[in-house]
Amino acid sequence: MDTIPLDPAKAKTYEALHAFLQGCLFKAVERGKPQLVSIAAESSLLDPLAVLESIYEDRQQHFYIERRRDDLAIAGAEDALSFSPSGANRFAEVKQWIAEVLENAIAVGDSSLPFFGPHFFSGFTFFEESKADAPFPSSSVFVPRWQVVSSKGRCIAIANAVIAAGDDIEAIAKRIWNANTKFRTFDYTDSDERSLRDRLRVLETKECGGDAAFKESVERVLKRIDEGEFQKIVLARALDLKADQAFHPLEILNTLRERYEDCYAFSIANGKGQSFIGASPERLVSVAQGRVNVDVLAGTAPRGKTASEDARLGAGLLESEKDRREHQIVHESVCRRLQDLGLSVSESCNPSLKKLQNVQHLFVDVEARLEEGIHLLDLVASLHPTPAVGGTPREDAVPKICEHERFDRGLYAGPIGWINAKGEGEFLVGIRSALVDGENARLFAGVGIVEGSVPEREHLETNLKFQALKENLL
Numbered sequence: 382m383d384t385i386p387l388d389p390a391k392a393k394t395y396e397a398l399h400a401f402l403q404g405c406l407f408k409a410v411e412r413g414k415p416q417l418v419s420i421a422a423e424s425s426l427l428d429p430l431a432v433l434e435s436i437y438e439d440r441q442q443h444f445y446i447e448r449r450r451d452d453l454a455i456a457g458a459e460d461a462l463s464f465s466p467s468g469a470n471r472f473a474e475v476k477q478w479i480a481e482v483l484e485n486a487i488a489v490g491d492s493s494l495p496f497f498g499p500h501f502f503s504g505f506t507f508f509e510e511s512k513a514d515a516p517f518p519s520s521s522v523f524v525p526r527w528q529v530v531s532s533k534g535r536c537i538a539i540a541n542a543v544i545a546a547g548d549d550i551e552a553i554a555k556r557i558w559n560a561n562t563k564f565r566t567f568d569y570t571d572s573d574e575r576s577l578r579d580r581l582r583v584l585e586t587k588e589c590g591g592d593a594a595f596k597e598s599v600e601r602v603l604k605r606i607d608e609g610e611f612q613k614i615v616l617a618r619a620l621d622l623k624a625d626q627a628f629h630p631l632e633i634l635n636t637l638r639e640r641y642e643d644c645y646a647f648s649i650a651n652g653k654g655q656s657f658i659g660a661s662p663e664r665l666v667s668v669a670q671g672r673v674n675v676d677v678l679a680g681t682a683p684r685g686k687t688a689s690e691d692a693r694l695g696a697g698l699l700e701s702e703k704d705r706r707e708h709q710i711v712h713e714s715v716c717r718r719l720q721d722l723g724l725s726v727s728e729s730c731n732p733s734l735k736k737l738q739n740v741q742h743l744f745v746d747v748e749a750r751l752e753e754g755i756h757l758l759d760l761v762a763s764l765h766p767t768p769a770v771g772g773t774p775r776e777d778a779v780p781k782i783c784e785h786e787r788f789d790r791g792l793y794a795g796p797i798g799w800i801n802a803k804g805e806g807e808f809l810v811g812i813r814s815a816l817v818d819g820e821n822a823r824l825f826a827g828v829g830i831v832e833g834s835v836p837e838r839e840h841l842e843t844n845l846k847f848q849a850l851k852e853n854l855l
């Protein structure tokens with residue numbers, strides 16, 4: 382990637398932008414390859430979700446992620462460049478594609494700005510193949526035409542454009558100029574429209590595969606665990622909701638990000654009217670400043686209504702042999718996979734409690750130093766799916782999931798995240814999530830089944846996990 386430090390004295394006119402883009406066009410001709418131009422500038426403080434909502438069109442691809450606790454929100458929309466490989470090599474192919482894009486990228490602006498340069502937004506389905514008519518391909522990565530990041534009191538707006546031989550520079554320059562002007566004095570559209578709408582009502586809720594299906598599946602897998610076929614498997618349920626009007630994914634997220642500030646509120650829209658949204662408590666992996674962090678999250682208890690009830694339930698979870706075992710399985714697997722990549726991991730495996738609005742979990746943050754030559758997507762490829770959402774041993778348990786679930790997981794429990802030009806970024810696990818499509822929404826929730834699991838209790842646990850989305854659908 383070429384980096385061009387912005388000369389503020391020269392860059393503030395439309396003519397300067399035009400001349401600069403003309404230079405990029407020469408470069409594209411000279412190199413015989415289209416160039417990705419990424420122009421970053423600090424803007425006044427914006428709320429990325431509100432920006433996305435203001436310019437929301439359901440036929441446009443977008444990506445949004447925010448974790449209030451970290452004071453970080455990113456939104457990007459409309460694709461400037463995208464790629465969707467499928468199959469067993471999908472992570473490696475995405476990694477390769479990103480490297481090739483960066484070879485022909487020109488990043489403009491103050492390179493010391495946080496979130497400088499192009500960012501790649503990506504979603505992978507749980508399984509490596511997806512059906513041709515599935516809402517999301519088995520992997521997708523895109524560079525948005527515009528992106529807004531707000532973090533720790535600063536806001537960076539990025540405009541991306543691809544410039545190829547023969548392109549109309551005038552049109553591209555106008556678009557970028559208009560976008561930059563728009564972000565400098567952003568006018569949020571009035572959401573009066575929302576207050577004028579009737580409150581949304583859910584007309585129908587239907588369990589995929591029928592009401593008895595989940596408990597029957599749990600019974601069946603418990604037999605298989607007993608026979609030694611595998612040690613742990615995660616089974617999920619899907620609820621299909623139909624409302625009297627279209628769900629608005631971004632309005633749902635506004636509530637979710639407030640109520641679940643320890644979770645990643647996220648949305649990934651395919652540009653065909655469907656979006657996958659959620660409030661995930663689980664980070665698959667992040668890479669920042671030479672550190673790798675992975676959440677080990679498994680073992681669940683309800684929240685109490687009073688402080689003492691809550692503390693009692695938390696203490697019960699910490700002492701539960703079955704939940705500790707469930708957690709230990711995930712911890713061992715995560716550490717082993719990181720070690721297989723040559724990383725040395727922090728040894729502490731004593732879980733603490735992660736308390737969310739609706740449930741509490743056993744939690745450990747596994748940390749390692751990033752080693753030379755290891756890319757974030759190598760980590761994603763190796764870790765996904767952890768036994769928190771797949772099973773153990775992975776080769777025996779994960780292929781059996783389809784035999785017991787009556788729906789396609791799609792992006793549910795898949796890695797969803799972003800990567801910057803330095804290879805830093807973050808992937809969450811797509812749980813506590815829903816696929817939203819007009820007036821239809823499919824909600825997902827799963828549980829780990831190990832020896833000692835009780836079907837009725839696992840069913841109740843999934844009901845608690847459904848709450849996050851169910852209660853916030855408006």
Ligand SMILES: C=C(O[C@@H]1C=C(C(=O)O)C=C[C@H]1O)C(=O)O
Pocket residue numbers: 615617663678679680681742769770812813825826827828829830846
């Ligand atoms: C699979 C899900 O959650 C996972 C399973 C958990 C469990 O079984 O205790 C806890 C946290 C998550 O890792 C889900 O929410 O759908």
